Amino acid sequence: xxxxxxxxxxxxxxxxxxxxxxxxxxxxxxxxxxxxxxxxxxxxxxxxxxxxxxxxxxxxxxxxxxxxxxxxxxxxxxxxxxxxxxxxxxxxxxxxxxxxxxxxxxxxxxxxxxxxxxxxxxxxxxxxxxxxxxxxxxxxxxxxxxx
Amino acid sequence: xxxxxxxxxxxxxxxxxxxxxxxxxxxxxxxxxxxxxxxxxxxxxxxxxxxxxxxxxxxxxxxxxxxxxxxxxxxxxxxxxxxxxxxxxxxxxxxxxxxxxxxxxxxxxxxxxxxxxxxxxxxxxxxxxxxxxxxxxxxxxxxxxxx
DNA sequence: ATGTAACAGTTGCAAATGCAACAATCAAGA
DNA sequence: TCTTGATTGTTGCATTTGCAACTGTTACAT
Numbered sequence: 001x002x003x004x005x006x007x008x009x010x011x012x013x014x015x016x017x018x019x020x021x022x023x024x025x026x027x028x029x030x031x032x033x034x035x036x037x038x039x040x041x042x043x044x045x046x047x048x049x050x051x052x053x054x055x056x057x058x059x060x061x062x063x064x065x066x067x068x069x070x071x072x073x074x075x076x077x078x079x080x081x082x083x084x085x086x087x088x089x090x091x092x093x094x095x096x097x098x099x100x101x102x103x104x105x106x107x108x109x110x111x112x113x114x115x116x117x118x119x120x121x122x123x124x125x126x127x128x129x130x131x132x133x134x135x136x137x138x139x140x141x142x143x144x145x146x147x
Numbered sequence: 148x149x150x151x152x153x154x155x156x157x158x159x160x161x162x163x164x165x166x167x168x169x170x171x172x173x174x175x176x177x178x179x180x181x182x183x184x185x186x187x188x189x190x191x192x193x194x195x196x197x198x199x200x201x202x203x204x205x206x207x208x209x210x211x212x213x214x215x216x217x218x219x220x221x222x223x224x225x226x227x228x229x230x231x232x233x234x235x236x237x238x239x240x241x242x243x244x245x246x247x248x249x250x251x252x253x254x255x256x257x258x259x260x261x262x263x264x265x266x267x268x269x270x271x272x273x274x275x276x277x278x279x280x281x282x283x284x285x286x287x288x289x290x291x292x293x294x
Numbered sequence: 295a296t297g298t299a300a301c302a303g304t305t306g307c308a309a310a311t312g313c314a315a316c317a318a319t320c321a322a323g324a
Numbered sequence: 325t326c327t328t329g330a331t332t333g334t335t336g337c338a339t340t341t342g343c344a345a346c347t348g349t350t351a352c353a354t
Contacts, residue, residue, distance in 0.1 A: 003259045004194070005255075005258070007262065008258045008261075009167050009262055010164065010168045011190065012278055013163045013167055020157040035310080037310085040158065040161075043152045052333095061166055064332080065311080065312075065313085066310090069310085072334095089318080089320085090319045090333075111150060118156060118277075118280065130274065131153070131159055182340080184341095199303095201301085210342070212304075212341080212343085213340090215305090216340090235350075238302050238349090239302090239303095
């Protein structure tokens with residue numbers, strides 16, 4: 001009876017993710033034909049690449065089938081390539097192409113401008129604190145089933 | 148170059164929402180056959196009902212087609228009913244049935260237990276502040292297309 | 295009152311997603 | 325070596341979603 005849904009974490013976070021995600025999508029979506037899954041993969045490869053799909057999955061909490069499909073599409077566009085050089089033939093690392101890096105730079109610029117819009121609304125300290133706490137949350141996620 | 152994706156709000160929030168949402172889903176999903184959209188609607192009707200679909204859409208940042216479909220399914224299960232009593236025939240309020248209220252109580256119990264697990268991990272204040280700010284921004288955003 | 299726009303809810307359909315199953319590869323012990 | 329189990333990535337298929345278009349209703353300006 002005393003429970004207030006507005007304090008319920010999954011509900012709140014979904015709301016916030018939905019609002020910010022859609023807002024950002026309106027900006028980049030018009031410019032590039034990028035889906036949300038695709039820029040998430042692109043960002044990960046851009047920032048952490050060369051990196052494998054599984055590693056992206058772990059980092060970004062993305063399902064591996066999503067990644068697999070996003071990689072194919074990004075590859076078709078020539079923004080991403082696979083590195084088969086490793087000894088392990090189950091996996092391969094992913095890396096941005098020249099075009100991919102160019103898009104990545106533009107996107108990160110948009111992203112930091114987007115972030116900046118909230119910084120003065122929330123206050124840098126609160127934002128930093130929140131992000132740190134969200135990072136800690138990830139450690140609690142032990143049993144990712146099919147990812 | 149100085150941009151760190153881990154500070155990017157839509158990315159971070161998506162991760163956190165995904166992690167917590169899935170974790171909670173593993174608990175209630177086994178017990179009831181509820182999808183995420185459905186419990187969101189159920190929660191809103193339970194807490195704010197009688198309430199219309201549009202009002203839920205505004206509150207919960209849920210697309211109205213999602214709500215429409217979720218309402219149909221919840222109605223089939225007998226957890227939710229429509230109130231046609233109002234003068235305005237475009238819309239109607241939604242309300243939980245007796246069964247619906249029972250489920251709602253069980254779910255809110257699970258939800259507050261779930262929250263309790265994270266209480267010391269995340270600052271409710273920061274999240275509250277963020278959501279409030281996001282809500283304020285959404286009011287200025289008149290171009291929400293189909294919601 | 296009448297036409298026009300806005301609104302609430304629904305539906306059609308293409309696209310995205312989730313989950314299980316799969317093939318290929320590797321690891322590690324009997 | 326051989327076998328069992330894990331790992332990585334991919335596909336098949338059913339379900340869910342997003343977006344636009346639609347119906348029916350109301351508001352509102354002229």
